[in-house]
Amino acid sequence: MKISKKLYSYYLIWPALLIYSIFFVIPAITGLYYSFTDWRLDRESIIFIGWDNFERIFSDKTLLLALKNTFIFAVVTVIGKNLLGIALAVALNMKLKSKNILRAIFYSPSILSVLVISIVFTPMLRSDGTINRVLDAIGLHSLNQAWLTDPSIVIWTIAAVSIWQHVGFQMAIYLAGLQSISKDYYEAATIDGAGSWRSFRSITLPLLLPAININLMLTLIGGLKVFSEVFVLTGGGPGNASQVVGTIILRSFGEGSWGLGTAVNTLLFAVVTIIAIPLLIFMRRKEVSE
Amino acid sequence: MNDKMKKIATGILASVMTVSLAACGSGNTNSENASATDTGNNISGSKVTIELAISKSSQDSAFVAQDLLDEFEQKTNIKVNLQLIPAEQTATVLQTKLAVNETPDIIQYNLASATTDLNLERNFEILDNEPWVSRLLNKDVLSAYGHVYSFHVSQDTGMQGVVYNKDIFKDLGLTIPNNFEEFLAVCEKIKASGITPVFMPFKDAWAANIWPAAAFADYAAKHEPTIFDDINTGRKKWSDIPEFETFLQQQYDVYEKGYTNTDILSDSYDMAVGKFLEKEVAMMFMGDWLIENVSEKDPNMHLGLFAIPSSEDASLGGSPLGGQLFIPKKAKHMDEAKKFLDFIAIKEVAQKMVDDQGYVSNFSDVTTPELPEYKQEILDQYITPKKTILTTDAYMIVDRSELYRLLQDEFTGGLDPQGVLNAWDEKFSQLMKDKGVEGF
Numbered sequence: 208m209k210i211s212k213k214l215y216s217y218y219l220i221w222p223a224l225l226i227y228s229i230f231f232v233i234p235a236i237t238g239l240y241y242s243f244t245d246w247r248l249d250r251e252s253i254i255f256i257g258w259d260n261f262e263r264i265f266s267d268k269t270l271l272l273a274l275k276n277t278f279i280f281a282v283v284t285v286i287g288k289n290l291l292g293i294a295l296a297v298a299l300n301m302k303l304k305s306k307n308i309l310r311a312i313f314y315s316p317s318i319l320s321v322l323v324i325s326i327v328f329t330p331m332l333r334s335d336g337t338i339n340r341v342l343d344a345i346g347l348h349s350l351n352q353a354w355l356t357d358p359s360i361v362i363w364t365i366a367a368v369s370i371w372q373h374v375g376f377q378m379a380i381y382l383a384g385l386q387s388i389s390k391d392y393y394e395a396a397t398i399d400g401a402g403s404w405r406s407f408r409s410i411t412l413p414l415l416l417p418a419i420n421i422n423l424m425l426t427l428i429g430g431l432k433v434f435s436e437v438f439v440l441t442g443g444g445p446g447n448a449s450q451v452v453g454t455i456i457l458r459s460f461g462e463g464s465w466g467l468g469t470a471v472n473t474l475l476f477a478v479v480t481i482i483a484i485p486l487l488i489f490m491r492r493k494e495v496s497e
Numbered sequence: 498m499n500d501k502m503k504k505i506a507t508g509i510l511a512s513v514m515t516v517s518l519a520a521c522g523s524g525n526t527n528s529e530n531a532s533a534t535d536t537g538n539n540i541s542g543s544k545v546t547i548e549l550a551i552s553k554s555s556q557d558s559a560f561v562a563q564d565l566l567d568e569f570e571q572k573t574n575i576k577v578n579l580q581l582i583p584a585e586q587t588a589t590v591l592q593t594k595l596a597v598n599e600t601p602d603i604i605q606y607n608l609a610s611a612t613t614d615l616n617l618e619r620n621f622e623i624l625d626n627e628p629w630v631s632r633l634l635n636k637d638v639l640s641a642y643g644h645v646y647s648f649h650v651s652q653d654t655g656m657q658g659v660v661y662n663k664d665i666f667k668d669l670g671l672t673i674p675n676n677f678e679e680f681l682a683v684c685e686k687i688k689a690s691g692i693t694p695v696f697m698p699f700k701d702a703w704a705a706n707i708w709p710a711a712a713f714a715d716y717a718a719k720h721e722p723t724i725f726d727d728i729n730t731g732r733k734k735w736s737d738i739p740e741f742e743t744f745l746q747q748q749y750d751v752y753e754k755g756y757t758n759t760d761i762l763s764d765s766y767d768m769a770v771g772k773f774l775e776k777e778v779a780m781m782f783m784g785d786w787l788i789e790n791v792s793e794k795d796p797n798m799h800l801g802l803f804a805i806p807s808s809e810d811a812s813l814g815g816s817p818l819g820g821q822l823f824i825p826k827k828a829k830h831m832d833e834a835k836k837f838l839d840f841i842a843i844k845e846v847a848q849k850m851v852d853d854q855g856y857v858s859n860f861s862d863v864t865t866p867e868l869p870e871y872k873q874e875i876l877d878q879y880i881t882p883k884k885t886i887l888t889t890d891a892y893m894i895v896d897r898s899e900l901y902r903l904l905q906d907e908f909t910g911g912l913d914p915q916g917v918l919n920a921w922d923e924k925f926s927q928l929m930k931d932k933g934v935e936g937f
Contacts (some may be wrong), residue, residue: 245931247931247932250933263927329763333760333763334759334760334763335759335760353760353762353763355762355763356700356760356762356763356909357909358906358909358910358911443902444700444702444762444902444905445700445762445905445906445908445909446902446903446905446906446909446911446912447902447906448906448909448911458898458899461896461898462895462896462898462899462928462931463592463896463931463932464931467931
């Protein structure tokens, strides 16, 4: 009787599980299989080729560059979005008259489409664009750059644009975290003679850890899966300078190498999993220990 | 009461099932009858519907004008059903249809792209023996691998070279350059007048391919006609031909000598019309479609086209971009599809299409109408004296986007011409291997 009651509660999960299986689990498993094949639409048959696609990924300079760019983008955006997000949240958690307006202003870019951001930033980032003109006007000629066409800095520029766009979203999560911290802690710390920095380090940061964990995971997974920012701002160019794993997958499919594209996708899935899960476990432990 | 209800419900259910079974039976009979009638009619020449697949971006194509389709249907009792495919998915949708044997009877596509995207040899019918072929003036624009694979009444679509502003040339007393040195001299004079000689919109990587695509093909036709066969069978590499390196260097020299817009990697093709309208630039390596685009905005602009001056007396590049008609080998209505081409090739029908569209006729018995000035010049100076050459793209059977990116990389300073060719050799070899081409 008990068992049947327990089973009954699982019946409710079945529809969701079924849909999830059809649209995610089965495609993921078939994708894994196809990443070991030479799948191309212009071939009569699909042949199992073992690790060939993966060997090719690690011997292709462009694919390796794409991996490198993906990691640069992920690291830069994780650091940038979270440091700035915390800073903005702390600043806008203070008693300011304009804090609600400022919160809305900082959050607003994150609701815009990447396409709109691209349309706004592309002319601004030209050699003769607004950003360089402003730099010239304030005497910082040495900082003048070909932001989107210099291969050595293009991925950093795209990361900066992404930070600008999404930092408001991270700020909102940190704000929610900050507001859940009781003011009593700060009052006690003030009585004990702690300064702002000491309060931040000993009270805010530890109690903000759940929010930090969420934001770190979101920005890390988002950073490793980057596609749209690169696609709309540079298309992976100039040349292949800003290719990331996401654009390489698109390129592989465009070239008709569907098996290779699927293999790159599988690799991306593995990389995200290998990095994200241990990090999540580590951060959770820290959270508990605090 | 419950039992009563059950009985009533069973009765209703039984009635419904009986009625529906009867309806099914009736339906079957009807459809059988209809089928029999259809078959009977087919034997006696009943209506057949053929499917014509076309990208949504080409929905204004002359081949699918309603009056043409109506006339065809009226005369042959063959109906043409259009399959409009979203522009950005055309290649993928057609690849899928061909792969799963859901082939349309006719496809409108670009010949050069069909060779790379749609596996022309495997998927499409050779049309060498069709009755209209003997009347063609220029088989080349419809051919690949030595066979006629496509159909069009025009031979002038997609000519590529240097688009130039005739008024600027006239004002500065310039003549069309016949080789690279003369071209540089022309650039120098234009630059001295304060106008940007050449507009390079290389943010769009494909735009960097106009110069080499014509120059490579011109060199091959004049000096080594078997180059592309050798390259496509793995006997030669792109980097084995020193002249190819020279042509890439030439284009880079034009930029390095300061004859272009400064921010070539930020400027895109969609800025070109404005640049010409504002007379900010005098020339651009592009196709004649740019002239059409500019003329639409300002009919008083006098633009012309001359061959890429990569070597002495070069031919004008030709890429059949207008969209030709192809018949898949697995077309369900092969004969009817061929009848559609035969119908358009009828002298009167082709003449009307050529007149309406301002085409340069590709049929010996169809007269080319009065053309816009620039088109007439192209006809007189290049097409009639047979000084056109299919651009290199027509000979490459793999996706070319990586080549375009490598060309773009030359202008970031990341690769020199030799580096571009070496990297393309590597990629080309891999792509050919992927396609299962022998020799790779």
